[in-house]
Amino acid sequence: MAGQIDIDDQASFTNLGPGEVLDSIPDEADSGFHPLSADGLVPISQGNPEYNIITACFLAGLGPLADGTAIVSVLKNSTGSCSTKAKFIAFRAFMEAVARKNGGVANVKYGWFPGSKEEIKRIISLGFSGREVEKFANEATSHGVGVHLVPSNIPLAAALGAEPDEEGLRHLLLCRVIQGNPEKIVSGSRQMYPSSSEFHSGVDDLLSPRHYIIWSCSMNAYLLPSYAVTFRSPHLIPRGIGLCPRPGSTWVSFAALLSILSESLDPPRMNMILKTYSEFRRREVRRDKLVRKMREVAGDDLLKHIIKRYRGADRVIT
Template sequence: MDFSGDVKQAIPRPVLAFGGVGTAGPSPLLRGWREFRRSGAPVRFLCFEGGVWADVEGEAAVPLRRAFLDGRVVSEAAYGGREFLFDFLRMVRIDAGTAEEVAMGWIDDRGACFFPVPDGGRKRKRGEDELEDGASSGVEERSDESSGTVESGRVSKAARGAWGRAVRLEETDKFYQVVKKLFLSGIAPRVGGGVAITAVHKVAQGPRCRAFQLQGQLLAAARGADGGNAKFAWYGAPPADVAAAVGHGFGRTNSRVLGHRAHGDGVHLSPPQSPFASTMLANADENGEAHIVLCRVLMGRPEVIPAGSSQLHPSSDNYDSAVDNMQNPKWYVVWSKDMNTRILPEYVVSFKCPSLHQMQGSSEATSQLKKPSPVARDMFPTLLAEIQRFVPSSKLQTLQGTYNRFKKGQMKKDQFIRFLRAFIGDRVLTAVAKKLRGY
């Protein structure tokens, strides 16, 4: 397996499933209607053909766009010598000659993507979940020795441990050895020989994997061929959060553990060669074991977010995720709205490190901050009042939220100033400072 960071992603065929009678939540047609009403003017229409999302050809998109803007939920269009019916509510294209249906979607003039939800409203047959969750993830893993996929379904139920449907790998397993080498090579230089792996579990895939793969396709459709920007990365958190993420999905972000060092309120993951940063977010359980998870992550187009930011989502439709540094990132950040579709847990690494608690106590990630001095608190309200004149209304909440964290002593003064410089730029900050000084 190549854990250099980038992941080559397999492309699944989306499941067309509509009807949804008796299913929980809004019906697919109701959801389709809401999406149709919410969308801006479409600029691209795409259909899933030949295993990829392909643009509707040439002039055929013109009548589709006209029908969409006129409020019609069905439109006809012809291209490639065939006639089709496009159903915007069900998000399907129907071949007028053969009645064959394929998935379709669109991207509007704001860059927002509108594509069918995997398995939306489909009633699953009894036992189908077990069969699919035990199957391979379907995402290619490259190795110098071979290029196969992990087939966790071949492992007996007895091998499944405390991590739900995750499978405990034998120490002789090829993937155990690869994950072990990756983890130890990244953490040993920081802790010496005081760390020992106690277990490696392979997380069973299924519906989450299909959702992840579809997200990769949607990002590729919106950002270009490599738009998914898939990476390997480590996720660290307290044991309960790790168990939840592996068992049924992320329930919350781990940014609170980082405190003032968080780059927004999102799930923070460290690059594959840097597991140490994520181990600093992992607490040992009652057995003295800590756990981190090797994941696949879809970054799309990231933006740089400074430490101490309270940002909750991309600053615009031009971005999908965040990093602390574009050239040499130490953190990948996935926003909470995407954490269960753009992060795919793959392996749980359990380990013991006697010095873990001591290292966390001396780490900046958990250090206690002193509240800013009264002078600093008195100076910034005037500065912020002036800065707000230069900030779009959509960003005022982020600015105020970050200032509130500084005011409560959750962020150092130099970090807050760095945030301001990154948030509004040196030119505006200098101009405001000069004005307040009277020149």
């Protein structure tokens, strides 16, 4: 599997002005099957440079789980409707305002946001709401109370967090994120606003962030949904196969554990676990070998910490 690909490093993305990202694309429209539809979303076809970059970035970030994962569609948010155009104009205004305050740099990145089909359609049409803040507020590994996104080059955690629809398809938003001057937010923090006027957003790590946190007070100013990706993966099963199969016990499923581990482990170590997990899903190895591999690579201290935090929050992951 190829190494990670960062959308923010791609010239065809980073060299675009903010208006060009949302230009309508009638010549590249794809009339194929698109299960996710909402006002303003325009399908783009294979062979389109944006399609190629987004899908390459997504699949590379899945590591071994990319095998068997199929991209069903990529949709682009266009300025075809008045409301979408107004959102774009507002986003550009906030980007320029943050840049003036932050030494000329708005620090705009791309980030993945996972959700159900209906949730993503609602965000495209109406914007982010308190629901998207609340879904992270009670997570044991959350970094503050805000909308959490995953950097474009590590989509695994987002993919694991996407809810399958009635057809077994999962959906992600790829958003432009105005970070400005971010501050570090520790895991488990209940912070809801910038700690001072100096900061605009939050991250879990200033040097190598795995979480972008946008506060509710600025979520529809600093976030702009740009693309919607629909995919199917046989490896991302509904939560239910866990580390402790006793009915009624407090336990963490493999799916939930992989999602959390992806936030803490570097790609080489995460891929070692994912390779064994893929073999487990194909019934080539037993459950005990997968558990041993997790313990070997992640270490007992990290695994115990994860399970303890979930139990401390009275969570049962099933």
